[in-house]
Amino acid sequence: xxxxxxxxxxxxxxxxxxxxxxxxxxxxxxxxxxxxxxxxxxxxxxxxxxxxxxxxxxxxxxxxxxxxxxxxxxxxxxxxxxxxxxxxxxxxxxxxxxxxxxxxxxxxxxxxxxxxxxxxxxxxxxxxxxxxxxxxxxxxxxxxxxxxxxxxxxxxxxxxxxxxxxxxxxxxxxxxxxxxxxxxxxxxxxxxxxxxxxxxxxxxxxxxxxxxxxxxxxxxxxxxxxxxxxxxxxxxxxxxxxxxxxxxxxxxxxxxxxxxxxxxxxxxxxxxxxxxxxxxxxxxxxxxxxxxxxxxxxxxxxxxxxxxxxxxxxxxxxxxxxxxxxxxxxxxxxxxxxxxxx
Amino acid sequence: xxxxxxxxxxxxxxxxxxxxxxxxxxxxxxxxxxxxxxxxxxxxxxxxxxxxxxxxxxxxxxxxxxxxxxxxxxxxxxxxxxxxxxxxxxxxxxxxxxxxxxxxxxxxxxxxxxxxxxxxxxxxxxxxxxxxxxxxxxxxxxxxxxxxxxxxxxxxxxxxxxxxxxxxxxxxxxxxxxxxxxxxxxxxxxxxxxxxxxxxxxxxxxxxxxxxxxxxxxxxxxxxxxxxxxxxxxxxxxxxxxxxxxxxxxxxxxxxxxxxxxxxxxxxxxxxxxxxxxxxxxxxxxxxxxxxxxxxxxxxxxxxxxxxxxxxxxxxxxxxxxxxxxxxxxxxxxxxxxxxxx
DNA sequence: GCTTGGCACTCACGATCAGCGAGTGCCAGA
DNA sequence: TCTGGCACTCGCTGATCGTGAGTGCCAAGC
Numbered sequence: 001x002x003x004x005x006x007x008x009x010x011x012x013x014x015x016x017x018x019x020x021x022x023x024x025x026x027x028x029x030x031x032x033x034x035x036x037x038x039x040x041x042x043x044x045x046x047x048x049x050x051x052x053x054x055x056x057x058x059x060x061x062x063x064x065x066x067x068x069x070x071x072x073x074x075x076x077x078x079x080x081x082x083x084x085x086x087x088x089x090x091x092x093x094x095x096x097x098x099x100x101x102x103x104x105x106x107x108x109x110x111x112x113x114x115x116x117x118x119x120x121x122x123x124x125x126x127x128x129x130x131x132x133x134x135x136x137x138x139x140x141x142x143x144x145x146x147x148x149x150x151x152x153x154x155x156x157x158x159x160x161x162x163x164x165x166x167x168x169x170x171x172x173x174x175x176x177x178x179x180x181x182x183x184x185x186x187x188x189x190x191x192x193x194x195x196x197x198x199x200x201x202x203x204x205x206x207x208x209x210x211x212x213x214x215x216x217x218x219x220x221x222x223x224x225x226x227x228x229x230x231x232x233x234x235x236x237x238x239x240x241x242x243x244x245x246x247x248x249x250x251x252x253x254x255x256x257x258x259x260x261x262x263x264x265x266x267x268x269x270x271x272x273x274x275x276x277x278x279x280x281x282x283x284x285x286x287x288x289x290x291x292x293x294x295x296x297x298x299x300x301x302x303x304x305x306x307x308x309x310x311x312x313x314x315x316x317x318x319x320x321x322x323x324x325x326x327x328x329x330x331x332x333x334x335x336x337x338x339x340x341x342x
Numbered sequence: 343x344x345x346x347x348x349x350x351x352x353x354x355x356x357x358x359x360x361x362x363x364x365x366x367x368x369x370x371x372x373x374x375x376x377x378x379x380x381x382x383x384x385x386x387x388x389x390x391x392x393x394x395x396x397x398x399x400x401x402x403x404x405x406x407x408x409x410x411x412x413x414x415x416x417x418x419x420x421x422x423x424x425x426x427x428x429x430x431x432x433x434x435x436x437x438x439x440x441x442x443x444x445x446x447x448x449x450x451x452x453x454x455x456x457x458x459x460x461x462x463x464x465x466x467x468x469x470x471x472x473x474x475x476x477x478x479x480x481x482x483x484x485x486x487x488x489x490x491x492x493x494x495x496x497x498x499x500x501x502x503x504x505x506x507x508x509x510x511x512x513x514x515x516x517x518x519x520x521x522x523x524x525x526x527x528x529x530x531x532x533x534x535x536x537x538x539x540x541x542x543x544x545x546x547x548x549x550x551x552x553x554x555x556x557x558x559x560x561x562x563x564x565x566x567x568x569x570x571x572x573x574x575x576x577x578x579x580x581x582x583x584x585x586x587x588x589x590x591x592x593x594x595x596x597x598x599x600x601x602x603x604x605x606x607x608x609x610x611x612x613x614x615x616x617x618x619x620x621x622x623x624x625x626x627x628x629x630x631x632x633x634x635x636x637x638x639x640x641x642x643x644x645x646x647x648x649x650x651x652x653x654x655x656x657x658x659x660x661x662x663x664x665x666x667x668x669x670x671x672x673x674x675x676x677x678x679x680x681x682x683x684x
Numbered sequence: 685g686c687t688t689g690g691c692a693c694t695c696a697c698g699a700t701c702a703g704c705g706a707g708t709g710c711c712a713g714a
Numbered sequence: 715t716c717t718g719g720c721a722c723t724c725g726c727t728g729a730t731c732g733t734g735a736g737t738g739c740c741a742a743g744c
Contacts, residue, residue, distance in 0.1 A: 038689080062695080
């Protein structure tokens with residue numbers, strides 16, 4: 001019994017099961033794939049695969065279904081790099097090139113990814129922590145009210161409204177604008193927070209109170225963890241395809257999609273480079289999602305991987321296709337971030 | 343046969359059906375509601391209601407289910423203003439008061455609304471058209487690259503990157519910042535676009551090219567209709583409750599949620615004042631969504647109603663509750679927008 | 685020693701059918 | 715105008731049964 005053929009059988013089972021969503025039997029297998037052996041032989045291989053835990057029989061006299069372990073082997077050893085089709089490449093470039101700002105890039109990526117994979121797509125907004133401060137702008141809205149605008153190297157813009165007790169003159173604002181930017185511009189978040197903390201003592205006493213108000217707002221905006229946790233989700237409509245396994249696959253996922261914290265944990269740590277992470281069924285952190293898989297990878301300018309994107313779907317999903325799409329989109333988004341924001 | 347009692351019967355049918363999701367019979371009705379008459383009498387009323395098309399019998403020997411027309415009558419004549427509970431009021435204030443910017447207000451509103459109604463919530467971002475320009479900021483990112491930031495009276499911030507052929511000095515930028523703001527600040531979008539169009543001819547010739555680039559970007563950002571079309575959606579997990587009617591209610595809605603244009607059309611025109619619009623089943627613009635209803639209302643500072651928010655759900659939904667929640671949230675959001683941005 | 689055809693066996697699935705009961709419409713009497 | 719009674723309808727549930735896909739095992743063949 002050749003090892004190679006047994007793997008070929010596993011691959012065939014996974015492919016057929018993903019395509020048909022029905023347990024696959026030995027006869028159907030030899031018909032649809034040119035394995036060059038008879039159903040009986042395949043049955044022997046199947047028995048062996050089942051002993052090793054790669055496939056499973058829902059009940060006697062039924063076909064076989066891959067187990068999580070089977071999918072794992074399939075992903076690790078049986079799937080090559082599936083190149084994107086020309087049409088898909090075109091879709092990626094045309095859709096993403098039109099993006100006008102960071103938000104738009106993220107929104108478009110989600111849409112693109114969900115369309116390419118026909119799966120639920122998740123894109124994490126670039127995190128603040130690794131980015132640097134590009135510029136801080138102060139705008140007086142009313143005499144006593146200042147809007148603080150924080151622009152980061154990723155293109156992200158955060159805004160805060162500061163209510164100052166007293167009237168704020170344009171000169172004061174101009175001075176503070178200069179000193180704040182001197183202290184923070186070009187710095188990483190962590191350093192910028194420190195520098196801003198010292199600032200109020202370094203300005204003329206009459207500006208100290210205002211400086212304190214402004215830097216507090218800025219620091220808040222920078223360390224605001226909510227920003228780190230933001231994700232965009234799309235393609236929930238694709239879940240409709242799995243109407244049959246509503247309770248095991250659709251419902252839990254639908255519930256998880258509302259909880260962005262859960263999604264972030266699902267996506268996992270950003271991996272840099274070309275590595276695409278695949279988390280299959282129970283390998284993930286949530287038992288309720290034990291019949292869903294995640295295909296994700298990090299992205300970011302110059303391989304810094306400061307955020308993660310990926311797709312989520314039932315374990316019974318097209319892994320090669322999803323992995324290729326995730327990788328391609330991540331690459332292209334990274335390039336856009338590279339170009340667009342220096 | 344008193345007209346009043348017949349309406350009471352209709353109300354009872356709607357309430358019971360919404361609660362149990364099952365056709366309701368005459369016997370169950372008199373048991374659960376103190377109608378003061380016998381099942382037989384109720385049956386007579388039911389027959390009359392059915393003749394008039396307010397209720398419908400899935401099949402002989404089954405209970406009755408309200409028709410769209412029945413729900414309509416229920417909403418129009420049988421439902422008073424259901425006050426929010428203290429806990430709900432508290433939820434609204436505590437959740438919404440923490441919002442830091444416009445995006446956050448919208449996101450929180452969606453979440454809040456979906457939690458209050460246990461329904462899918464939709465909140466349209468305030469549209470640009472009626473708002474005015476608060477301030478325009480120019481930030482040089484690199485010597486030849488300028489980021490244009492547009493701040494509107496609603497608190498919305500739009501940003502565009504402008505690549506200028508030649509190097510841009512800080513003085514040029516400062517001059518243009520002044521003249522652009524003189525031309526546009528305080529103006530409505532439409533007027534601002536006109537004023538900016540004239541600007542390049544009114545500045546020194548050597549700044550004209552740069553001015554043209556910047557005003558073009560600004561005009562684009564202002565007339566960008568995509569901004570008008572943005573909506574936030576939340577609470578899709580609530581659809582899980584309707585797992586039984588997956589194909590008629592959940593699937594079409596799930597698909598619609600991806601299409602923001604569809605959602606906007608669903609929400610309909612913003613109504614100002616306290617009017618809450620209810621669109622029941624086939625009354626809506628999409629035949630695929632003939633078994634879903636929409637409860638929506640306009641919101642915005644000082645009754646200007648420049649955007650719409652609401653909930654979508656199966657026709658079999660809690661109308662009084664949804665209407666109350668939608669109204670309450672719209673009011674509170676309007677107040678926040680009023681205060682927060684003058 | 686694999687591979688293969690044959691064969692008995694298992695068991696989910698679909699169709700058929702009877703009995704049950706919730707619910708109805710109608711009618712006669714209060 | 716309401717009510718109790720009564721015959722009738724018909725969807726739902728559960729039981730029964732045949733069908734067929736699929737299996738495991740075995741003995742024969744390459």
